[in-house]
Amino acid sequence: MGKHWAIAIGINQYQLFQPLQYGQQDAEALQRFLVEERSLPPDRALLLAETAPRLGDKSTFPHRETLMNWLQWVCNEQLQPQDVLWVFFSGHGVCQDGEDYLMPWEGDPRRSGETGIAVRSLLHILHGAATSSILLLLDMNRSQGVHAGSLPGRQTAELADQFGIATLLSAQADQFSHETTDLRQGLFTTALMEGLRIQHCETLGSLQDYLQARLGELCNHHWRPTQTLVTVGSRQFSLYPTADGRGSADGVAPLDLPGASLPLEAGPVALDPPPGPGGTGLVEKSTAIAGTAIAAGLGLMAKAKAKGIPISPALPSFAPPAAPSSPNRPTQRRSPSLPQPPGVAPSTVILGGTGLGGYGATLPSPQPGFFRRPWGLPPWLWLILGAFLAPLGLQLLNPELFQRLTADIPFLSRPSDPETPDSPDPGASVYSQVLIQGTGVQTPDPDGARAGELGQTDPSLQPMTTPGDGGDLETVDRDRLRIRNQKILQQARTLIQGNRASQFSDAIAAARQIQPGQPFYDEAQQDVDRWSQTIFDMAVGRAQRGDYRGAMAAVQLVPSDRALGTDAQKALDYWTVLDQQKETNILILEEAQLMIQFDSASSYNDAITLLRQIPEGQVYFFEAQRLMGDWSTAILDLAEERAAQGQYPQAIAAAALVPPETPNYAVAQAAIDRWSTP
Numbered sequence: 001m002g003k004h005w006a007i008a009i010g011i012n013q014y015q016l017f018q019p020l021q022y023g024q025q026d027a028e029a030l031q032r033f034l035v036e037e038r039s040l041p042p043d044r045a046l047l048l049a050e051t052a053p054r055l056g057d058k059s060t061f062p063h064r065e066t067l068m069n070w071l072q073w074v075c076n077e078q079l080q081p082q083d084v085l086w087v088f089f090s091g092h093g094v095c096q097d098g099e100d101y102l103m104p105w106e107g108d109p110r111r112s113g114e115t116g117i118a119v120r121s122l123l124h125i126l127h128g129a130a131t132s133s134i135l136l137l138l139d140m141n142r143s144q145g146v147h148a149g150s151l152p153g154r155q156t157a158e159l160a161d162q163f164g165i166a167t168l169l170s171a172q173a174d175q176f177s178h179e180t181t182d183l184r185q186g187l188f189t190t191a192l193m194e195g196l197r198i199q200h201c202e203t204l205g206s207l208q209d210y211l212q213a214r215l216g217e218l219c220n221h222h223w224r225p226t227q228t229l230v231t232v233g234s235r236q237f238s239l240y241p242t243a244d245g246r247g248s249a250d251g252v253a254p255l256d257l258p259g260a261s262l263p264l265e266a267g268p269v270a271l272d273p274p275p276g277p278g279g280t281g282l283v284e285k286s287t288a289i290a291g292t293a294i295a296a297g298l299g300l301m302a303k304a305k306a307k308g309i310p311i312s313p314a315l316p317s318f319a320p321p322a323a324p325s326s327p328n329r330p331t332q333r334r335s336p337s338l339p340q341p342p343g344v345a346p347s348t349v350i351l352g353g354t355g356l357g358g359y360g361a362t363l364p365s366p367q368p369g370f371f372r373r374p375w376g377l378p379p380w381l382w383l384i385l386g387a388f389l390a391p392l393g394l395q396l397l398n399p400e401l402f403q404r405l406t407a408d409i410p411f412l413s414r415p416s417d418p419e420t421p422d423s424p425d426p427g428a429s430v431y432s433q434v435l436i437q438g439t440g441v442q443t444p445d446p447d448g449a450r451a452g453e454l455g456q457t458d459p460s461l462q463p464m465t466t467p468g469d470g471g472d473l474e475t476v477d478r479d480r481l482r483i484r485n486q487k488i489l490q491q492a493r494t495l496i497q498g499n500r501a502s503q504f505s506d507a508i509a510a511a512r513q514i515q516p517g518q519p520f521y522d523e524a525q526q527d528v529d530r531w532s533q534t535i536f537d538m539a540v541g542r543a544q545r546g547d548y549r550g551a552m553a554a555v556q557l558v559p560s561d562r563a564l565g566t567d568a569q570k571a572l573d574y575w576t577v578l579d580q581q582k583e584t585n586i587l588i589l590e591e592a593q594l595m596i597q598f599d600s601a602s603s604y605n606d607a608i609t610l611l612r613q614i615p616e617g618q619v620y621f622f623e624a625q626r627l628m629g630d631w632s633t634a635i636l637d638l639a640e641e642r643a644a645q646g647q648y649p650q651a652i653a654a655a656a657l658v659p660p661e662t663p664n665y666a667v668a669q670a671a672i673d674r675w676s677t678p
Contacts, residue, residue, distance in 0.1 A: 093140025205235025
């Protein structure tokens with residue numbers, strides 16, 4: 001029997017995209033299911049995410065190079081013909097110039113070809129693996145601001161069909177893939193985990209049927225637009241390694257692509273699917289493009305050498321030692337006792353499909369511990385560091401010489417009169433002293449700055465008095481205070497860029513720096529009251545959707561000293577109780593699912609009895625009603641099977657277990673009367 005492998009990729013935070021809420025949680029859910037319920041060793045169920053633990057001494061952070069290293073290591077070094085591989089991705093996806101890309105942590109939507117992972121390249125890697133039993137699960141989030149014609153998905157489905165890779169896409173190309181705080185997962189992942197864990201789907205067809213029906217229900221229940229599953233592959237495709245040692249189901253044979261088992265470094269990233277009749281072979285195309293790229297690279301290196309330009313050394317490789325060759329295998333494989341992904345070589349396939357040979361993949365990306373090896377810095381960075389450090393060293397060794405040499409340089413020379421400090425900028429922003437949460441500046445006291453602290457934190461706003469004037473503020477200080485407070489209020493309003501409660505909370509904290517009696521105090525208080533009401537309304541909306549934890553998190557951001565503070569505390573107490581009820585109902589649903597025995601009518605009846613504990617009006621009541629209807633149908637089906645076999649007493653006993661409150665009760669009673677008649 002073959003082995004089961006999985007690569008689960010989930011990304012929440014991006015450098016240049018809006019963050020996702022549950023991309024990493026989606027990947028963790030799948031990986032946890034495989035490890036805990038399918039007994040996969042952690043070194044065969046790889047989790048690649050921002051906070052995922054390292055595997056051995058290798059990074060699992062979702063950089064582009066890291067993701068490609070692991071994919072190539074598993075596909076090229078580990079998979080056997082009878083194995084099964086799942087590749088799961090939950091993160092941003094884009095379409096640029098007709099090409100679909102999966103975006104890693106550093107992905108740039110303006111430079112997708114250089115910073116993204118081309119779906120074409122990913123499918124080529126998967127197709128070159130030793131096994132044909134590969135399932136690709138893609139939950140691509142699409143930006144709401146992108147025109148529908150440029151959304152990813154359409155090309156992915158076409159290429160998956162041409163490469164022969166079984167694929168599930170979370171939504172069609174003109175739809176969006178949704179996630180919700182109520183489930184703390186994406187809708188696709190929620191339905192997927194139900195299909196695997198509860199419905200025990202074993203084939204692509206059974207999983208497809210469940211996901212298609214369940215996704216629509218989840219969208220309706222959570223007030224989301226329609227999200228329709230896209231499936232590529234044979235319905236008989238086996239999701240797990242089969243008992244007879246065959247990795248794929250009957251009728252799903254691997255495509256005979258010449259050169260598919262060659263190392264990936266032999267070809268470029270702009271890869272074509274398997275050629276049709278009369279088409280140009282992939283090996284010929286790859287060889288021609290790779291030869292052109294190598295020649296271009298050698299020419300550039302020769303020019304650099306002739307001009308005396310130093311060539312930077314290649315990035316340090318962390319490739320694993322090669323395993324002993326086996327006479328029965330065309331390629332070398334290693335035992336996956338501990339994952340050791342291959343290192344990045346200059347000949348690695350380009351991810352962007354630019355046709356420039358192997359140069360694109362050697363671009364360095366931020367890696368943990370990079371600055372722990374300062375001697376490996378490139379020469380251009382040493383020049384920049386030297387330019388800044390040389391004046392500092394001269395100043396320390398010979399201050400007088402430094403002063404003479406820099407006398408004419410404004411930004412290096414010192415004031416001629418050390419007793420005269422620089423005059424403060426009347427319009428200086430208070431954000432040089434006070435930072436707003438989430439903006440990179442120091443966070444103010446959440447209860448607001450106390451009277452008298454303002455002058456201590458901003459010297460430019462200290463009262464300017466003259467002898468005998470009684471300490472009154474001069475007009476210039478009032479003007480400075482007006483300018484500063486106006487900037488504070490403007491900055492507070494700009495913090496609200498979306499519809500998140502935390503942004504309104506940050507804005508409130510900023511506006512409350514303006515103290516009573518100061519300019520713009522009344523305007524700031526009006527904004528604080530309005531933003532507090534908005535937070536409270538958002539919390540109520542979440543609670544109405546059943547997201548009690550999200551509602552509790554939001555309502556706690558309402559300032560306790562405002563008019564809404566009392567109502568916010570009451571709502572928090574009430575939603576805490578409802579959240580506990582929700583968690584209890586989840587346990588009831590899970591326990592009822594575990595009670596089911598597919599050939600026992602009484603087990604369905606017992607599970608239905610347990611579901612009656614979920615009262616109307618609570619979360620998951622409708623889910624419980626749906627299951628009760630499904631299970632009553634299952635009881636009736638068992639009864640009819642027994643009646644067809646002439647076992648009428650057993651059929652009557654089974655039909656009698658159909659509960660009265662279910663849709664099949666009347667049908668069951670009619671069947672009992674029919675079977676009871678001699």
